[in-house]
Amino acid sequence: MPIDRHVPGLIDVASLAGVSVSTVSRVLSGRTPVSEKLREKVMAAVRELDYRPNAAAQALVSGKRSTVAVFARNTIRFGYAATLQGIEESARAAGHVVMIAVVESADASEIDRAIATTLSQPLAGAIVIEFDAVGVATLDAMPNSVPVVAAAGARRPASGRPHAFLDDEAGGYEATRYLLSLGHRTVHHLAIPATREGTGREWGWRRALDEAGADVPPVIRADYSPSSGYDAARALAEDAGVTALLCGNDELAIGAARALQERGRRIPEDVSIVGFDDQPFAQMWVPSLTTVAQDFTDLGRRTFGLLQSLLDTGVAPADSAVLPVLIERESAAAPA
Structure with missing residues (x-):
């Protein structure tokens, strides 16, 4: 069975509903009142075509950006994956979508390319997982025009970028x-x-x-x-x-x-x-x-909380740190 590669757009919705493109836009944005009959005609066409609004276009029109980019060298190791889980859960609860940019090398050109590609999207802000040298270099390379926070292990003096720490020192x-x-x-x-x-x-x-x-x-x-x-x-x-x-x-x-x-x-x-x-x-x-x-999932939640505060207030929040806990089990004892 051949695949239909045509993605329906506003013009298709307008044609099926028998209205203008501007009317469809008004109905979908909800910013301008329209009659209930007209709204239902447009929404029926949306359902029939399975039309999905383009997030980039919506951001351009509304000025509101919902996507948060996360830069990380790794996504499968325990600490990285659990931190990403905490970020994604908190972002989703706040109405944001998370996109992940994997940066595999500390090479400056590769980092610049990853940042440029990611920042070409309409982003609300960005998070850098700074667990390794690649993360450090990525954070250093991020432009000041983008709201950025970072998740890290060791505490360090304030750097100008809000950090959530595990305090592994x-x-x-x-x-x-x-x-x-x-x-x-x-x-x-x-x-x-x-x-x-x-x-x-x-x-x-x-x-x-x-x-x-x-x-x-x-x-x-x-x-x-x-x-x-x-x-x-x-x-x-x-x-x-x-x-x-x-x-x-x-x-x-x-x-x-x-x-x-x-x-x-x-x-x-x-x-x-x-x-x-x-x-x-x-x-x-x-x-x-x-x-x-170390609670990496909580680290992810705290990191997104810093970004949310920065987006809401425009003021960089104070760093966040939680002390780790020693769990005594069976592998350590007094020397024989």
Whole structure:
């Protein structure tokens, strides 16, 4: 069966209803009173043709823009996906539509191209998910003509763009203090990629060790995946001085635990492991994973709330931050 590629427009509705295009426009906009009989004729034609108003045209006529763009490097990893969920839910409840622009590289030309393509749409405003170096570069490149807010992990001084934070520096600090309080002489850190000079989690880890006068081991760099945690932890398994490990996310923790266990290091008897994020699988792992819980969905909601406030008032709202919570389970204990 051939596909009808013709998209009905105002002219088609007007022709079927037997009225002028301007009459159709008045009926659909609702800004000018028309008779009930005339309105019903137009709406009957709309239903028959399955006519859908063009959002860009509506924005041009009304001056009201309902689309919010979200710039992100990733949309499927836990933190990104849950933050997007919170943004979309809040935007939809406020009558906005969300469009997602994926920026895969920190290359300036690619970022500029992504911004230019997205801003060619009639946008109410934009949100940048600033969880990585690409997000940082994207936010820096956004023009001042667009209302923009950002979602981020580590708190930092006010930048001129409203931010909603998770304050993962506080989470890294509390997790490290917890491991030290169990009697570990120091804590090693398996880190996710940094947005700037280190991550908030790394800053908190280092601050806690410095305050305790503990040795600060070299940071072990990884990406976000379990396999990366596995590969990075293989060398640690041969070091008997490694008794506590703070991982940049739960996936790294799972991979690191597998590598340690394969080499005869027991969790938590020989090595205590603390993850980050409290992903759904964390409590089901054996032993269940002690981790720092971060509410990414709430972060998304708070981020959209900042944008809504900026759009409503024209005044940049204060930054928003919520402290993460350490969830004590079975993967951390006093050293044997």
